[in-house]
Amino acid sequence: xxxxxxxxxxxxxxxxxxxxxxxxxxxxxxxxxxxxxxxxxxxxxxxxxxxxxxxxxxxxxxxxxxxxxxxxxxxxxxxxxxxxxxxxxxxxxxxxxxxxxxxxxxxxxxxxxxxxxxxxxxxxxxxxxxxxxxxxx
Numbered sequence: 001x002x003x004x005x006x007x008x009x010x011x012x013x014x015x016x017x018x019x020x021x022x023x024x025x026x027x028x029x030x031x032x033x034x035x036x037x038x039x040x041x042x043x044x045x046x047x048x049x050x051x052x053x054x055x056x057x058x059x060x061x062x063x064x065x066x067x068x069x070x071x072x073x074x075x076x077x078x079x080x081x082x083x084x085x086x087x088x089x090x091x092x093x094x095x096x097x098x099x100x101x102x103x104x105x106x107x108x109x110x111x112x113x114x115x116x117x118x119x120x121x122x123x124x125x126x127x128x129x130x131x132x133x134x135x136x137x
Contacts, residue, residue, distance in 0.1 A: 096137050097137050098137060101132060101137060104132065105129055105132055105133070108125050108128060108129045108132075109129060111125055112125040112126050112129070
C-alpha cells in the first residue's frame with residue numbers, strides 16, 4: 001500500500017494522538033488519494049479504448065474495402081481494349097502520345113472505371129478521354 005507513505009501523513013502521529021478527528025483526517029486523505037488514482041486509471045482506460053476502437057474500425061473498414069474490390073473484380077467482365085490501349089502497346093504508335101497525356105488518360109480511365117457507368121461524371125470523363133485521344137499529338 002504505497003499510498004500510506006510519509007508523503008501523505010506521518011504514521012507516528014496516528015499512534016501518538018489517538019483521536020477520532022485525526023483518524024478521520026487520515027482516512028479522508030487516503031480516500032482522496034484512492035479516488036484520484038481511480039480517476040486517472042479510468043481516464044487512461046477510456047483513452048486506450050478510444051484508440052483501440054478507432055484502430056479496429058479502420059482495420060474492419062479496410063478489410064471490407066478489400067473484399068468489395070475482390071468481389072467487384074470478380075463481377076466485372078473484362079472490357080475489350082479500345083484503340084488507345086492498342087496504340088500504347090504498339091511501340092510505333094506509342095510515340096504519338098506525350099508522357100503527360102498518357103498519364104492523364106490512364107488516370108481518367110481508372111477514375112471512370114471506378115464510377116457508376118450511368119453517373120454524369122463518368123460520361124464526362126469518358127468524353128474527355130475520347131477528346132484527348134482525337135487531338136493530334
